[in-house]
Amino acid sequence: MDRASVLASLLRRLDTVSKLDPADIAAIRSLPIAVRHWEGARAIVSDGERPSECCLIIEGFCIRSKTTEAGQRQILSIHIPGEIPDLQSLHLRRMDHDLATLVPSTLGFISHASLLDLTHVRPNVADALWRDTLIDSAIFREWIVNVGQRPAPARLVHIALELRERLLAIRGGTAPATFEFPLTQEQIGEALGITPVHANRIIRQLREDGIVDVSRGQVHVLDETRLAELAQFDDRYLHQDPAV
Amino acid sequence: MDRASVLASLLRRLDTVSKLDPADIAAIRSLPIAVRHWEGARAIVSDGERPSECCLIIEGFCIRSKTTEAGQRQILSIHIPGEIPDLQSLHLRRMDHDLATLVPSTLGFISHASLLDLTHVRPNVADALWRDTLIDSAIFREWIVNVGQRPAPARLVHIALELRERLLAIRGGTAPATFEFPLTQEQIGEALGITPVHANRIIRQLREDGIVDVSRGQVHVLDETRLAELAQFDDRYLHQDPAV
DNA sequence: GCCGGTTCCAAACAAAGGTTAAGGATAGGA
DNA sequence: TCCTATCCTTAACCTTTGTTTGGAACCGGC
Numbered sequence: 001m002d003r004a005s006v007l008a009s010l011l012r013r014l015d016t017v018s019k020l021d022p023a024d025i026a027a028i029r030s031l032p033i034a035v036r037h038w039e040g041a042r043a044i045v046s047d048g049e050r051p052s053e054c055c056l057i058i059e060g061f062c063i064r065s066k067t068t069e070a071g072q073r074q075i076l077s078i079h080i081p082g083e084i085p086d087l088q089s090l091h092l093r094r095m096d097h098d099l100a101t102l103v104p105s106t107l108g109f110i111s112h113a114s115l116l117d118l119t120h121v122r123p124n125v126a127d128a129l130w131r132d133t134l135i136d137s138a139i140f141r142e143w144i145v146n147v148g149q150r151p152a153p154a155r156l157v158h159i160a161l162e163l164r165e166r167l168l169a170i171r172g173g174t175a176p177a178t179f180e181f182p183l184t185q186e187q188i189g190e191a192l193g194i195t196p197v198h199a200n201r202i203i204r205q206l207r208e209d210g211i212v213d214v215s216r217g218q219v220h221v222l223d224e225t226r227l228a229e230l231a232q233f234d235d236r237y238l239h240q241d242p243a244v
Numbered sequence: 245m246d247r248a249s250v251l252a253s254l255l256r257r258l259d260t261v262s263k264l265d266p267a268d269i270a271a272i273r274s275l276p277i278a279v280r281h282w283e284g285a286r287a288i289v290s291d292g293e294r295p296s297e298c299c300l301i302i303e304g305f306c307i308r309s310k311t312t313e314a315g316q317r318q319i320l321s322i323h324i325p326g327e328i329p330d331l332q333s334l335h336l337r338r339m340d341h342d343l344a345t346l347v348p349s350t351l352g353f354i355s356h357a358s359l360l361d362l363t364h365v366r367p368n369v370a371d372a373l374w375r376d377t378l379i380d381s382a383i384f385r386e387w388i389v390n391v392g393q394r395p396a397p398a399r400l401v402h403i404a405l406e407l408r409e410r411l412l413a414i415r416g417g418t419a420p421a422t423f424e425f426p427l428t429q430e431q432i433g434e435a436l437g438i439t440p441v442h443a444n445r446i447i448r449q450l451r452e453d454g455i456v457d458v459s460r461g462q463v464h465v466l467d468e469t470r471l472a473e474l475a476q477f478d479d480r481y482l483h484q485d486p487a488v
Numbered sequence: 489g490c491c492g493g494t495t496c497c498a499a500a501c502a503a504a505g506g507t508t509a510a511g512g513a514t515a516g517g518a
Numbered sequence: 519t520c521c522t523a524t525c526c527t528t529a530a531c532c533t534t535t536g537t538t539t540g541g542a543a544c545c546g547g548c
Contacts, residue, residue, distance in 0.1 A: 066389045069476040074389045088382070091375040096382050096481040120367040127363075130374045131335040137377065138332070138340050140384035145310045145318045147392040148437030152535075184495065193392030198535055200497060215496090232313040237340040396505075428525065442505055444527060459526090 006058045006108070009082035009170040014128035016240070024124045031118065033108040040103040045086055049095045053109045057081045060105020061182050065190065066097045075191035077139060078102070078163055078183075082170045087133050090115055103182050135239050142237045147193045150232075153202045155192045157212060157231040160219050165235050177224070182217040250302045250352070253326035253414040258372035260484065268368045275362065277352040284347040289330055293339045297353045301325050304349020305426050309434065310341045319435035321383060322346070322407055322427075326414045331377050334359055347426050379483050386481045391437045394476075397446045399436045401456060401475040404463050409479050421468070426461040 011025060020028075035058065038044065044062065045051045055062075062079040076097060079085040086099050090112055101107075119126035142162070146155050164179050183191065189199040207213045211227055213220040221227055255269060264272075279302065282288065288306065289295045299306075306323040320341060323329040330343050334356055345351075363370035386406070390399050408423050427435065433443040451457045455471055457464040465471055 064385075066385060068389060068393050069478070070393075072393045074392045076385050076388055088378045091371060092378050092382065092483055094480070094483070096483070097385055119370075123364040123367070123370070126367070126370055126374075127335060130370075130377070133374070133381065134332045134336050134377060137381040137384060138336065140381060140388060141308075141310060141320050141341055144320055144384060144388050144391060145312060147388060148318045149312050149314075149316045185497095186495080195536055196496090197498090197537080201535085204497075234313070236338070239336055239338070239340070429527095430525080439506055440526090441507080441528090445505085448527080 006056065006081055010056065010084070013082060013169070014125075014132060020124055020128060024122050024128075027118055027122055028125060031110055031114055033110050035106060035108050038101045038105045038107055040101055040105070042101050044099045044101065044107065045089070045095050046098050047095050050093050051086065051089050051095065052113075053111045054084050054089060054115060055086050055099070056084050056108040056110060058106040058108050060107075061102040061180070062099060062105065063102050063187070063191075064097050064099050073190045074193065075187060076143065077136070078159070078191070080163070080166055080170065084110075084132070087129060087136070090129075102187075138237045138239060152192060152194050152198060153206055154230055154232065155194075156188065156199075156202060156206070156214070157227055158233055159191060160212070160214070161227070161231050161233040162235075162238070164219070165233075165238060165240075169238075169240050177221045179219055180217060181214060181219040188214070250300065250325055254300065254328070257326060257413070258369075258376060264368055264372060268366050268372075271362055271366055272369060275354055275358055277354050279350060279352050282345045282349045282351055284345055284349070286345050288343045288345065288351065289333070289339050290342050291339050294337050295330065295333050295339065296357075297355045298328050298333060298359060299330050299343070300328050300352040300354060302350040302352050304351075305346040305424070306343060306349065307346050307431075307435075308341050308343050317434045318437065319431060320387065321380070322403075322435070324407070324410055324414065328354075328376070331373060331380070334373075346431075382481045382483060396436060396438050396442060397450055398474055398476065399438075400432065400443075400446060400450070400458070401471055402477055403435060404456070404458070405471070405475050405477040406479075406482070408463070409477075409482060409484075413482075413484050421465045423463055424461060425458060425463040432458070 007029060011020070011028060014020065014028070015025075033056065034053075038060070040060075044055055047066070057079055059081055062085055064076045064079070064085055065073050066076060067073045077085070086095075089095060115129075119129060139162070146158050150158060160181055163181060164175060167179060168175060185199045185203065186196040188203070189196040192199065194202075203214050207215075207222075209226075210222050211230060212222055251273060255264070255272060258264065258272070259269075277300065278297075282304070284304075288299055291310070301323055303325055306329055308320040308323070308329055309317050310320060311317045321329070330339075333339060359373075363373060383406070390402050394402060404425055407425060408419060411423060412419060429443045429447065430440040432447070433440040436443065438446075447458050451459075451466075453470075454466045455474060456466055
């Protein structure tokens, strides 16, 4: 995925509901972006830092996480191309969590200065970016429900289906039976609030039950019907549809 | 707490970092607000609805929650006077969760139209409100960590200390040993992702251990030192200090 | 082709939390 | 005053998840 098509997917997302006019789109397109490559499993910005730029994912996967004083890490969200996972740093100067790559990635950095400038000159763009951070927030809410209320197997498949849905939104097409899910079992545990040993247990169980196979960084859906029944996934909280 | 002082506490919060000028403040003060009284434990806006106004809490306590298909409720956040718990509805048309009062409350309703208008005319105000929703988001992140990583007793005291800290920010003074915490044990369970029976168990244990007494809608701190040790509460994620 | 690290897998046992069930306290209304 | 509803409390038992541990498989670098 190159820079042009990533900007396209960013623009597509921003354009839902908020009606950007051609000048808004041109202004976003002409934002200065510094493209850099990043190794896998490397920090982009860390808890406590004060970044001066935001990071657009052009290619790859990133995660946000927080580590407790006791040293336990909780993964907060998974991010895909076309997203700006640290947009909040535009108005929250000091990072309260970590952002890191999951796999080797191509990132585009946009300075806070140019983004702030743009939002002040073009209220439509400000609304669209604001809305994007609000969807981020809606995903956090569902993540709380997931970790707080669902049993571990349902937690795993819910997160997997959310990721598939979001990949679909930027790539188009129909829901694939196999898709990328580049987390180790340890990271899956950190996302679900369980130990890696237990993550292994439920992954094995889901495979044996013929529902889904999570392995080697991929998800293979084995039984779409039972998967849907288990996950109880309803995509309304992603606010993808501009009509509603 | 009357309307003027609530607007004052709202303004104080919005004014951190974002530098509102006198005209911005005057514009916020002259927003049309419809004040209404609400019973306790009543819905304000519900999942799926499309509200046309936002709700400023003038007096009382509110909570946001989501209910799964299986009928389990997860409380997502607790809100206090001076906050606008459904500000996100300004750009996310359809509610993806419920907002309800916890106790009898006085609410001030502000139309989306007048708020949108204000943000378009005054970029400073837009930034301040945007920032407010980003802090909301930061609190969700910490809530995920709480539910995902901490054992149940630490979860409870962490939430209690967060609430005390936020009450302090609007009321001023020093941290009180006793403060309001108007949740039943069932609601505490819904907030922490545990059953009411287990909530009762840990509350009793914390009381027996002489750490904290949670009862009759109040928190009484018995041992500030051991409480802090258990909660591992660090208020940085609340982004209250304009200097950092 | 070997080596050291990571990841995955698995079993036995321990602890935390869920379930069910039932009695007791409290407060407002008839 | 009694009645009723809600909340709190407790106990016994069961299920899920954590802990500890060890081994197998895989992979990149030498």
